Amino acid sequence: MLPGDADYAQAKQLHWKQYDTVSPSAVAYCATAADVATCVLFAQDNGIAVAPRSGGHSPSGF
8 A cells, every 4th residue: 555545544554643643655464474575575676664563553653
């Protein structure tokens, strides 16, 4: 999901509301380990920093 997508604002929301100002370059919903690997490789190949999270409960907003 990219910043221009209709559901991006909801997708980037975090558990801790004080970090809702964090705006990642993209949000990916991965269903399998292969999905995660594809996203990480894409980011690596394109010089994009990766901050994986699961469940959105990262106090740092990652």
